[in-house]
Every structure is written in structure tokens, then in C-alpha cells.
Amino acid sequence: MTELELDVTGYANGGSGIARHNGRVVFVAGALPGERVRVNVTDDSRASYAKASVVDVLDASPHRVAPLCPAAAAGAGCCDLSFVDPTYARELGADALGDVLRRIGGFGIDATEPPTVEPLGDVPTGWRVRTRLAVGADGVVGLRGRRSSDLVTTPCAGPVAGLLDGLDGLGGAVGTELVLASDSDGVRHIAELSAPADRRGRSGRGGDRRGRAQRSRSAHSAPRSVRTVQGDTHAVQTIGERSWTVPVTGFWQAHHNAPAAYTRAALELVKGIGLSGDVHVWDLYGGVGVFSASLLDGASDFSVRGVDLVDTDPGALAAAERTLATDPVEIHRGAVADVVSSLRAPDLVISDPPRSGAGADVVDAVVAAEPGVVVHVGCDAAAFARDLGRFATHGYSVREWRAFDAFPMTHHVEGIAVLTR
Numbered sequence: 001m002t003e004l005e006l007d008v009t010g011y012a013n014g015g016s017g018i019a020r021h022n023g024r025v026v027f028v029a030g031a032l033p034g035e036r037v038r039v040n041v042t043d044d045s046r047a048s049y050a051k052a053s054v055v056d057v058l059d060a061s062p063h064r065v066a067p068l069c070p071a072a073a074a075g076a077g078c079c080d081l082s083f084v085d086p087t088y089a090r091e092l093g094a095d096a097l098g099d100v101l102r103r104i105g106g107f108g109i110d111a112t113e114p115p116t117v118e119p120l121g122d123v124p125t126g127w128r129v130r131t132r133l134a135v136g137a138d139g140v141v142g143l144r145g146r147r148s149s150d151l152v153t154t155p156c157a158g159p160v161a162g163l164l165d166g167l168d169g170l171g172g173a174v175g176t177e178l179v180l181a182s183d184s185d186g187v188r189h190i191a192e193l194s195a196p197a198d199r200r201g202r203s204g205r206g207g208d209r210r211g212r213a214q215r216s217r218s219a220h221s222a223p224r225s226v227r228t229v230q231g232d233t234h235a236v237q238t239i240g241e242r243s244w245t246v247p248v249t250g251f252w253q254a255h256h257n258a259p260a261a262y263t264r265a266a267l268e269l270v271k272g273i274g275l276s277g278d279v280h281v282w283d284l285y286g287g288v289g290v291f292s293a294s295l296l297d298g299a300s301d302f303s304v305r306g307v308d309l310v311d312t313d314p315g316a317l318a319a320a321e322r323t324l325a326t327d328p329v330e331i332h333r334g335a336v337a338d339v340v341s342s343l344r345a346p347d348l349v350i351s352d353p354p355r356s357g358a359g360a361d362v363v364d365a366v367v368a369a370e371p372g373v374v375v376h377v378g379c380d381a382a383a384f385a386r387d388l389g390r391f392a393t394h395g396y397s398v399r400e401w402r403a404f405d406a407f408p409m410t411h412h413v414e415g416i417a418v419l420t421r
């Protein structure tokens with residue numbers, strides 16, 4: 001492996017430092033702007049850039065701290081910025097978000113100031129209420145390594161207190177995974193997911209890299225059986241006066257303060273934006289309907305006449321049905337791209353897609369329905385910027401955006417923006 005000494009001059013969305021070598025960009029994992037580092041080149045396969053990881057810090061940034069997450073320090077792929085002072089990490093996140101909003105979203109340098117990244121708690125540790133761990137030989141439980149499939153059994157600092165206590169031996173065979181959820185009363189529930197198809201037999205072996213990757217993707221999207229190991233099949237999660245019974249293996253925001261913060265932010269963003277009277281809402285990628293509920297309960301300038309809630313996950317939609325049973329919410333199971341053209345035109349759209357973003361086709365379909373106001377949420381800065389940029393090409397402008405440090409000690413940032421036509 002090639003070893004180099006580099007000066008790190010910037011920070012890239014994705015959490016790496018940026019350096020240059022022989023005119024080529026090198027993305028250096030584990031390095032901060034202003035540092036001189038010795039690195040190993042880990043990927044030299046592309047003409048325009050290389051990837052490397054830090055072997056030794058020769059000249060350290062004043063923002064480098066002793067790792068806050070012992071698992072990350074031991075090589076786990078969990079908290080990639082655990083070695084960065086948390087306030088500075090949020091500044092880096094804001095810079096990276098501003099950069100992709102300009103570069104990928106096409107928002108001019110003079111556009112609305114990029115958002116600052118707001119903390120969701122006082123400390124960067126003990127925030128995660130849902131996590132997934134791998135089961136290794138002899139029932140040992142741990143996180144996968146950053147650059148290997150080895151198990152790291154040192155506990156991560158992200159999960160809330162008690163979530164990781166006494167796990168060894170709870171899981172079954174090698175290759176299964178444990179999904180852990182802490183409900184709003186702090187009670188722990190654990191489900192075991194059977195191994196994906198490619199780890200069960202020999203079907204995933206052999207062939208070229210692309211073939212193996214394709215088989216692995218389809219193996220991971222194939223249904224896996226679920227066994228309750230501890231607690232219940234569902235966790236009760238509460239925001240204010242509303243509660244949801246959410247499948248342990250289903251989606252709930254990872255940060256214990258995120259659902260309340262995001263729904264409050266959405267309400268604040270639509271306040272005074274020009275909506276009044278009876279409003280029809282689309283809650284796209286709505287999951288259990290936390291945004292639907294907050295608008296129904298908390299909108300102050302307007303009242304919600306009806307909501308179309310769209311999601312693909314039957315478990316989340318069943319939870320939505322229970323909690324929103326007496327509300328004017330119509331639930332649609334299916335992909336947003338397939339469903340929206342059949343829905344009644346909205347005044348307000350909330351969209352909260354998964355990490356990959358909504359994508360051009362969905363943005364175009366939303367725009368075709370001509371909502372006056374769109375609130376768009378994104379947990380991947382580049383996808384968020386791409387989606388907002390697509391709205392902008394259709395004449396929607398960002399009136400305000402906010403960002404949250406929803407995954408402390410990592411490079412991930414959650415964005416939320418309100419756009420008007």
C-alpha cells in the first residue's frame with residue numbers, strides 16, 4: 001500500500017479531509033483541515049481522485065480530541081467524526097452542506113445563507129434509540145469494522161444508556177443481526193433478523209465483483225424472518241400527546257430528540273408562509289405519520305382538511321392507521337412515484353425521503369401537482385441539495401432552511417427546507 005505525507009486543506013461532504021498529491025485530490029478519512037498527516041492510499045483506481053486513511057498525525061488540528069467513541073477508535077464503522085470537537089464538527093457539517101447546496105443544488109453563493117447545524121442535545125453521546133448489530137461466532141455481538149467485515153465488540157458511544165448492555169449470546173447463528181430499540185419509556189426491545197440470503201448458503205459466492213454486488217443487493221432486499229429476542233415486537237414511541245406502536249425492525253428516527261425537533265421545525269417553517277383556511281396535505285415518505293400528526297395538532301395559520309400519507313412500509317402504515325384512526329388521513333401503500341399522480345392536488349407537501357433522496361421523477365411529479373408550499377427533509381446532504389435544486393429549476397424557491405446534528409460524532413447532517421412557488 002502506498003504511504004504519503006499530505007497537507008489537508010479542506011473538508012468534504014462525506015467526512016474526509018481534502019488534500020492534493022501530484023495535482024490529484026486525495027480524500028483522507030480521519031483527517032482535519034490544517035493537519036499534516038501520513039496516510040495509506042486505500043483506493044487508487046480513479047483518474048481524478050484517490051482515497052486514503054490516516055496512519056499518523058504529524059501536525060494535529062486544535063480541534064482534534066481524544067476519540068469520544070471507543071468502538072470507532074477500535075475500528076468500527078460507526079462514529080467517523082468521534083475524534084473531532086463536537087462544536088467544530090457541526091461547523092464542518094454546515095460548510096459541507098453549504099458547499100453541496102452551491103455545487104450540486106446550484107444555489108448561488110449569494111443565495112440565502114447556508115444553514116448552521118443545530119445540536120439536538122447537550123452532549124454528543126448517548127443519543128441513539130435504534131441500532132443494528134451483527135452476530136458473529138459463538139453469539140458474540142458487535143459492529144462491523146470501518147474497512148472490513150470483522151466484528152468490533154467494543155461498545156459504541158452513540159446508543160442511549162443501557163441499549164447495549166449484556167447482548168452476547170442473545171442472537172442466533174453467525175450472520176444474523178440484532179435490531180435494538182429503546183422505546184419512549186426507556187424499555188429495550190430486541191429483534192433478531194435472519195441472515196440475508198447471500199450469507200445463508202453458497203449462492204453469494206463466485207463471479208465478478210459487479211455480479212457479487214448485485215446478488216448481495218437482491219439478497220439484502222429479500223424478506224428476512226424476524227424473531228423477538230427481548231421485549232415486544234413493537235416499541236411505543238411518543239411525541240407530545242401522541243404515541244405510535246412502531247415495529248422494532250421498522251423506521252423511527254435514530255436520535256431520541258429528532259422526531260420532536262423535526263416536527264416542531266416543520267411547523268415553524270410553515271408558519272407565516274402564506275397558507276390559510278383549509279389546507280390539503282401530502283405527507284410523502286410519511287412512515288408512521290409524525291408530520292401528519294404535528295400539522296393536524298399544531299398548525300396555527302391554517303387547519304388541515306385532509307392528508308394523503310404515502311409510504312411503502314406496511315408496518316409503519318399500520319402504526320399510522322392506529323394513531324391517526326380518527327383523523328382525516330388517507331393512507332396509501334406504495335412507492336411515491338407510483339401513487340402521487342392519483343392523489344387530490346395538495347396545498348402543502350411534506351417529503352421526507354430515505355438517504356437516496358426523492359429524485360428527479362418524484363420532484364417533477366410533486367411540482368406537476370402545483371403545491372403552494374413544499375417542506376423537504378433530507379438526511380444526506382448531497383441528495384438533499386440535488387432535490388432542492390430540482391425544485392428550484394421548476395420555479396420553487398427556498399424561503400428558509402435548517403439543519404440538525406441528528407447523528408452526532410458522524411459526518412451526517414439532517415436538512416429541512418421550506419420552498420414556495
Ligand SMILES: C[S@@+](CC[C@H](N)C(=O)[O-])C[C@H]1O[C@@H](n2cnc3c(N)ncnc32)[C@H](O)[C@@H]1O
Pocket residue numbers: 251252253284285286287288289290291310311312313316334335336337352353354355
Ligand atoms: C426517512 S424515513 C421518514 C419517515 C417519516 N417521515 C418519519 O419521520 O418517521 C423514509 C420513509 O420512506 C419510506 N420509503 C422508502 N422508499 C419509499 C418509496 N419509494 N415510496 C414511499 N415510501 C418510501 C420508508 O419506508 C420510510 O418510512
